[in-house]
Amino acid sequence: MSLLYSHHIILSNNPIRFNNNNKLLFYPKPISQKPYKPNLCSLRPPSPRPPQSPSFKPHNFPFKTLISFLFFSIFISLRLFFLSLLPPDFPQRWHYLIAFSADAESVAAAHLPSHLWQAVVASEDRRFFQHCGIDPVGLSRAVLSLSAGGGGSTITQQLVKNVFLNSERKFSRKVVEMVLALMLERKLSKWKILCSYLSMIYWGHGVYGIEAASAFYFGKQPSLLSLAESALLAGIIPSPERLSPLREPSRGRISQIRALRRMVKAGFLDIETALVVMDQPLRLRVDGPEHANLSMRSLYSWKDCVTLNRKVLSVVPWQ
Template identity: 60%
Template sequence: MTSLIARSLIPRNNPTLSCKINHSSIPFTTNPTPSLSFSFSLFKPQFLSFNNSGCGRVHSVHPHRSSQNPLRILFSLETLILFIFSLSLLCLRIASDVIVPDFTHRWHQLIAFSEESEAKFSHYPSHLWRAVVAYEDRRFFRHFGIDPVGIGRAVLSFSALGGGSTITQQLVKNTLLKNERTFSRKIVEMVLALALERTISKLRILSSYLSKIYWGHGIYGIELASYFYFRKHPTILSLGECAMLAGIIPAPELRSPLRDPGRGKKYQVRVLKRMVEVGFLDIETALMVVKQSVHLHADQADYVDGLLPLMSSFREQKGSMDSIMKEIWDWETESKIWEAREDMERWALSIQKRNTSKISISNDKLDIQL
């Protein structure tokens, strides 16, 4: 009875109150009455304890915090699984919008085609792939499928026409992806370029690229392009012809030398400059190639896409007007070619002066150290 009264006297909502019940041994009673002692503390931990052997021990008024850890772990695991699942669905949705329906078949076909093209590639002249690499992707043999330097330059220049794509990315874009120009397609293109670089070698990628890209006038592949423009097999192309072919890759229809030979010479000069900058060619050889004339061979019947040069319309005229217009056209073409040559000579002269100044400065520093 006394114990019940003591328990009722303890406020339940007062965490600073503790009760201690001690059983004293009283020899003349059969049911000893426990003695009560109350202690009040403002700074003790918030628990209620009983020292009576018949009472249970309560360590804390609050539930155990350790019981919440499995729930938290389970909640975190479920959140992670849900995030991964949602991300996978998003990636599949993006990929399905930009990847061709027969992607798996085309992927295996590209791998098999790369083996065949590599065998032909070994017979091509070295200045062919050097011209293409120098103009399209100068760091091709150093990057892993994506060129961070090229991407950064394209972003900083705010190029609306794109840019920064490597040869591997262009091969993936032309073979495995749709034609939509979207940001999601660019992301998928980078991922597939990384995968392709780890599947086949650099030489296979380069040989497949040359054998699949568009060269203008409905022509695909370097063999057809070489025969269409120069009536030659790629194995006997000269350095000047290879440089002219490499210069038309970014925009084949616009830069076609059959439409404007002067424009073709202009982009040939650009390719030769890039080859000198990369180290594939010396300045003296580049100047010699620029002075050489490139003979184009294309019949009128070959222009099935309506891209006839102005010369074809002049030939239809009769009499002296035909010869007059032909002379005017030849004069304009020759003037553009001479401008391209002069531009190359000025550039070569500036490079030589720069190299001479660097050599003189290095010699002066060496003399001072000595």
């Protein structure tokens, strides 16, 4: 018994006490195992695994290549189609328009009265200073009305058509016109576009530009144009040959009244001033003895508009 305890003492290194009769006073404590604490300094991070190459799927390669080739072919086709509709000297015309706009702006700042460009903007493109070259409202209205006479073109689009394109009524030409209008809006300011438009637009009788039109119809410079004269010039822009007061006085008068009403609608003019302007006679500069001392008031004295008062507003269709 004593040998067994002595062997246990050696293994456990715990003192065991006995009494005088060699009786065990207490049992040794059981050996406790301490938890393993690794040395963090000796640990090393695991080596990163080499990147595995993605699994190659041969069936995806032809499909992606086909899609890329299809998009590339469509892009090249649209580009060639777009270039085919432009004139061969398009780069030269583009640079000329950019240089011409700077000169037109400097001339217009000193010679164009405010009511002239207001009448043109109100008549041709009321949202000219809000859109980016294309007016979605006017375009949608023209599409819904299915007008055979066109419509929906902004001042920027008309300028682009006069400089780069022809007057063919084709969908392809309209698309190119819209694209060029967006490009021109990014290149030039609104004021430069408007001044270039006034200096290039056709006013009938072989006359181009506001300088020539003012001298042809009224024998004066644009800076001397009155509000009534500016409204007349702005009103005949859509079809100057058909609406010319020298060819058909009644149509010219109706165009002038329509321009005045659009100025009122756009906020450039009040109704009282418009009624006063409608009553003002306009003297045209016409060469030839048969038109000597001919005034617009004598030309437009027909029964429906003889008094030129507020009743005219109900006679002339406002558009």
